[in-house]
Amino acid sequence: MVEGIKDQQMEVYSEAVKSGLYAKKTGLVGKYDNVRRYWEDEITRQFLRPYLQNLLHRSQSQMQRLRILDLGCGSADGYELLAGVRHRDPSLQEVEVDLLTPDVLGIYKGFDLNKDLILQARELYSHNPKMVFEQGDFTHGLPVSKNESPYDLYFASYGTCSHHNRDQTLVRLLADIAGRVEKHCLIICDWIGRYSYEWPSLWVNDFSKERNMDYVVSYIYEKEEREQRRGELQHLSLRLVSRKEAETIVTEASEKAGVEIKPLVYFDRSVFTGRHMDTAEYNPHAQPIRLAVNSLHEVNMRTDLTHLLVDYVPKRGFEFLNDYFEHLQMCWNTLIQYVGELLQRYDEKQQRFSVELPVIPGSYPPALRDMMERMRQVVEGIGWLGIGLPRENIIEPQLGYALRHLITNLQQGQGCAHGLVGIFEVDKT
Numbered sequence: 237m238v239e240g241i242k243d244q245q246m247e248v249y250s251e252a253v254k255s256g257l258y259a260k261k262t263g264l265v266g267k268y269d270n271v272r273r274y275w276e277d278e279i280t281r282q283f284l285r286p287y288l289q290n291l292l293h294r295s296q297s298q299m300q301r302l303r304i305l306d307l308g309c310g311s312a313d314g315y316e317l318l319a320g321v322r323h324r325d326p327s328l329q330e331v332e333v334d335l336l337t338p339d340v341l342g343i344y345k346g347f348d349l350n351k352d353l354i355l356q357a358r359e360l361y362s363h364n365p366k367m368v369f370e371q372g373d374f375t376h377g378l379p380v381s382k383n384e385s386p387y388d389l390y391f392a393s394y395g396t397c398s399h400h401n402r403d404q405t406l407v408r409l410l411a412d413i414a415g416r417v418e419k420h421c422l423i424i425c426d427w428i429g430r431y432s433y434e435w436p437s438l439w440v441n442d443f444s445k446e447r448n449m450d451y452v453v454s455y456i457y458e459k460e461e462r463e464q465r466r467g468e469l470q471h472l473s474l475r476l477v478s479r480k481e482a483e484t485i486v487t488e489a490s491e492k493a494g495v496e497i498k499p500l501v502y503f504d505r506s507v508f509t510g511r512h513m514d515t516a517e518y519n520p521h522a523q524p525i526r527l528a529v530n531s532l533h534e535v536n537m538r539t540d541l542t543h544l545l546v547d548y549v550p551k552r553g554f555e556f557l558n559d560y561f562e563h564l565q566m567c568w569n570t571l572i573q574y575v576g577e578l579l580q581r582y583d584e585k586q587q588r589f590s591v592e593l594p595v596i597p598g599s600y601p602p603a604l605r606d607m608m609e610r611m612r613q614v615v616e617g618i619g620w621l622g623i624g625l626p627r628e629n630i631i632e633p634q635l636g637y638a639l640r641h642l643i644t645n646l647q648q649g650q651g652c653a654h655g656l657v658g659i660f661e662v663d664k665t
């Protein structure tokens with residue numbers, strides 16, 4: 237009897253392990269690491285917000301709900317990304333902060349070539365009849381039938397457009413979309429950036445060279461395992477895209493459709509924090525900055541701030557990029573060093589800075605000055621707290637957000653990061 241009860245109890249633990257809920261979760265590595273959740277998803281949401289707001293306003297004024305087509309949806313991460321877009325600056329009292337609430341969504345259709353991902357997406361969302369998934373190949377044109385109503389938002393995320401290894405297939409897809417628009421739509425394209433600091437070995441001035449990179453998916457393993465499994469690592473052929481190349485593709489699609497596909501904004505995502513900064517696969521000078529930023533956002537973990545400092549190594553013949561990255565590096569490091577000083581000079585017992593702080597020069601870029609001032613307020617406001625690990629759990633995550641704000645303000649949407657995103661509009665009204 238006692239043995240029977242014991243067996244039963246052990247079964248409970250076995251079931252828990254099988255469910256995955258007992259898996260050790262960390263934000264330091266993996267697909268959904270802290271940079272993905274707190275930086276990449278959030279930066280994308282920040283740029284999308286005003287356009288999504290406008291789109292919702294349009295559909296609601298027509299008494300219609302929003303129709304979304306996610307091209308290369310994987311297991312529907314794009315839906316989660318969109319569903320997480322919030323109203324701008326909701327007050328502390330508000331509870332309803334999401335823009336895309338279930339009642340305003342008409343349909344989310346996800347489309348992907350990989351049948352396992354489609355099955356996973358169906359498993360995750362089978363309870364929601366508004367979520368539909370189909371398997372197919374977007375290089376064969378727009379995957380919608382003739383009698384299907386047009387969509388309001390054509391969405392691609394996380395480098396998916398770089399799966400078009402030949403530009404002509406993306407030109408055709410965009411032209412198909414533009415041709416089918418009845419009134420208005422938004423199109424989001426997401427490519428792998430040509431000039432990321434992760435791969436200066438692939439930078440070229442002649443765009444007819446190094447068009448598709450051999451992208452090795454090595455970052456899913458930690459260093460040791462990565463080397464042990466080198467032979468089994470998966471490789472993808474992905475189109476590297478600069479702003480100029482994106483503009484050429486979109487202009488060609490506009491001409492093909494005879495309809496304007498208007499660029500609204502381009503932005504660079506993950507300038508110093510792309511996944512291959514940590515692997516140094518394509519740049520021997522790359523430093524594990526993503527891991528250090530992941531650590532800033534990790535609960536109860538203290539970060540050595542010197543691990544965040546970037547030492548950009550220039551590439552000859554690319555002065556326009558060297559100037560840009562050196563400026564970013566200087567701003568980035570200045571903020572980190574300033575926070576280091578704040579922590580040194582703060583006297584927890586006296587609840588104030590023990591030594592006067594250096595004046596922030598007026599010549600610094602406004603975003604840097606703002607973030608330095610903010611971090612001063614954070615350290616001053618929280619340094620004395622004592623309970624709850626204020627450095628690990630409040631000051632360091634705030635430094636993460638300050639760095640994110642800084643880099644988001646200084647990026648120029650030129651393809652100088654892991655991801656280049658373009659937001660476009662077709663307006664026939």
Ligand SMILES: C[S@@+](CC[C@H](N)C(=O)[O-])C[C@H]1O[C@@H](n2cnc3c(N)ncnc32)[C@H](O)[C@@H]1O
Pocket residue numbers: 307308309310311312313314347348349350353372373374375392393394395396399
């Ligand atoms: C980088 S993943 C992005 C997945 C997802 N959108 C996300 O945000 O995580 C690229 C996705 O594009 C899909 N894909 C690649 N080539 C495709 C094609 N020719 N047609 C349709 N889907 C494709 C892949 O299966 C993969 O799910």
